[in-house]
């Protein structure tokens with residue numbers, strides 16, 4: 448199974464002194480998490496998955512030396528490719544799809560920032576994607592969600608029993624996902640995950656049970672929670 452890891456973002460919402468470099472911003476995936484860069488934990492889970500056989504890390508060239516050091520230090524056995532990212536996640540995944548070998552039929556896409564996803568979750572998604580056109584890992588929403596307008600007035604309260612929080616991995620048929628990305632570019636759709644492109648193209652996307660601990664590290668609180676969860680796992 449092919450795996451693309453979008454890792455070309457920065458870390459503006461992390462509000463970290465270490466990440467700030469003048470007006471530039473370092474990649475939050477290089478932040479230290481229990482003695483390793485955050486991205487290393489994501490890669491270790493992919494390496495431990497029995498179904499993943501090819502890994503493409505989508506990053507900005509400025510980070511490539513650091514990414515190469517991570518891969519070398521962890522002695523990965525699976526082939527790892529560096530792919531140049533774009534200015535949005537959507538563009539980064541588009542670039543990743545172009546870099547897949549021509550024989551790639553299915554692909555998993557997993558955000559580098561979700562460093563707590565387990566190898567079992569990768570395996571579950573890799574098996575399920577062989578039987579459907581598209582899927583995402585997701586968990587039921589715990590909070591009551593409000594839709595609000597620009598004045599912060601509530602417009603509606605969707606029925607919580609129908610709401611799931613989207614995670615990654617997300618898995619797709621490669622030719623279909625390529626078509627959806629092309630259509631998205633043509634129509635100017637701006638999306639924050641790949642399933643949204645599938646939905647806009649009226650293609651079915653299945654939910655696979657995700658993991659409550661599979662959080663996307665975005666803010667300092669997320670980093671503290673990730674450290675706590677990893678410490679529990681390692682003890």
Ligand code: C5P
Nearest residue numbers: 453454455456534535536539558559560
């Ligand atoms: O910004 P956010 O945390 O939502 O990004 C989700 C994932 O997409 C992260 O792993 C980030 O590195 C990646 N990304 C990317 N290219 C961008 C922006 C974000 O690969 N231009």
